[in-house]
Amino acid sequence: MTEHAHNISCIEVWRYICRHHGEDENSKECQAVKQHIAECPHCSAYCDSMEKMIGLFRSNSPTFPEQAKKNLVDLLHEALISTKDKQSDETGNSTTT
Amino acid sequence: MERAEEFELIEKAKSGDKHALEKLVEEFAPMVFRFSFNVCRNQEKAEHTTQETFLSVLKKLHQFDNRSKFSTWLYTIVSNHCFMLARKEKANRFVSLDEEESVMPEKTITPWEESPLSRVEQGEIRRLLDEGIERLSPDYRIVFVLRDIEGLSTNEISKITNLSVPAVKSRLHRARAFLRNFLTPYFAEEFHD
Numbered sequence: 518m519t520e521h522a523h524n525i526s527c528i529e530v531w532r533y534i535c536r537h538h539g540e541d542e543n544s545k546e547c548q549a550v551k552q553h554i555a556e557c558p559h560c561s562a563y564c565d566s567m568e569k570m571i572g573l574f575r576s577n578s579p580t581f582p583e584q585a586k587k588n589l590v591d592l593l594h595e596a597l598i599s600t601k602d603k604q605s606d607e608t609g610n611s612t613t614t
Numbered sequence: 615m616e617r618a619e620e621f622e623l624i625e626k627a628k629s630g631d632k633h634a635l636e637k638l639v640e641e642f643a644p645m646v647f648r649f650s651f652n653v654c655r656n657q658e659k660a661e662h663t664t665q666e667t668f669l670s671v672l673k674k675l676h677q678f679d680n681r682s683k684f685s686t687w688l689y690t691i692v693s694n695h696c697f698m699l700a701r702k703e704k705a706n707r708f709v710s711l712d713e714e715e716s717v718m719p720e721k722t723i724t725p726w727e728e729s730p731l732s733r734v735e736q737g738e739i740r741r742l743l744d745e746g747i748e749r750l751s752p753d754y755r756i757v758f759v760l761r762d763i764e765g766l767s768t769n770e771i772s773k774i775t776n777l778s779v780p781a782v783k784s785r786l787h788r789a790r791a792f793l794r795n796f797l798t799p800y801f802a803e804e805f806h807d
C-alpha cells in the first residue's frame with residue numbers, strides 16, 4: 518500500500534474506480550487518480566490485471582452459429598404465420614357476427 | 615446500422631414483413647446470443663434464450679416506440695430471460711459480495727502475465743471463465759457483461775436493469791474485483807516462474 522502522488526492512497530484510488538469506472542475523465546479527482554496509478558506499482562498492476570481479465574472474457578465470446586440463426590429464422594416465420602392466421606380468424610369471426 | 619434505417623426496418627417488421635424480420639435477426643441476434651452466452655455460459659441455453667427473446671420481440675414489437683435504441687430494448691428483454699433462467703440455479707453456489715473485504719485486492723498486488731492466453735490451455739481458460747461467472751449471482755453477471763463485454767454505459771445499464779446508477783457501479787466493481795481475484799492464481803506471473 519502506498520501513499521504518494523497527490524496524497525491519495527491506493528485504497529482511495531480503488532474506491533474512486535468503483536464510483537466512476539472511467540466515466541469522469543475530466544474531473545480534478547480523475548486526474549489525481551490517473552497520476553497516482555501511473556506512479557504506483559500496486560495500482561498499475563491492479564489496473565493492468567483488471568484489463569487483462571476483461572480482455573479474456575471479450576476474446577472468449579462465441580459467434581452466433583449459422584445453424585442457430587437458421588433455426589431462429591424458421592421459428593419466427595412459424596410464429597408470424599400463426600399470428601397472421603389468428604388475426605384473420607378473428608377478423609373472419611367479427612365479420613360474421 | 616443507422617438510426618433511420620433501424621427505424622424503417624422495425625416499422626416494416628411491425629407490419630409483418632418477413633424480410634425485415636430476417637434482417638433484424640441478422641443484425642441483432644449475434645449480440646443477443648453473445649450476451650446470453652456470457653451470462654449463462656452454456657451454448658444450448660444461450661440459443662434457447664435468444665429464441666425466447668425474439669419471440670418476445672415479435673409479441674411486443676407494437677409496444678416499441680423508437681424512443682430508446684432498439685438494442686437497449688433487446689438487452690432489457692434478454693436480461694429478463696437470462697435472469698429467469700439463472701434464478702433456477704441453486705442460489706447457494708453464488709458468492710456473497712456484500713462485504714468490502716470480499717472485493718478488496720490482495721495486500722501486495724500480483725501482476726498478471728504479459729499475455730495471459732499463452733500458458734493456460736484454451737479449453738482450461740473457457741472452464742475458468744465459466745466457473746468465475748457461475749459463482750456470481752445473476753444481477754452481478756448481467757451488469758458485468760453489459761458493461762465490460764457489451765460496452766454499455768452505466769446509464770444505459772441502469773435503464774435496462776432498473777437499478778440506480780450507484781447500484782450499477784457498485785455491482786460492476788464487485789463483480790470485476792471478484793473475477794480478477796478468482797482468476798489471479800491462474801494468470802499471475804509468479805505462479806508460473
Ligand SMILES: [Zn+2]
Nearest residue numbers: 527557559560
Ligand atoms: Zn496505488
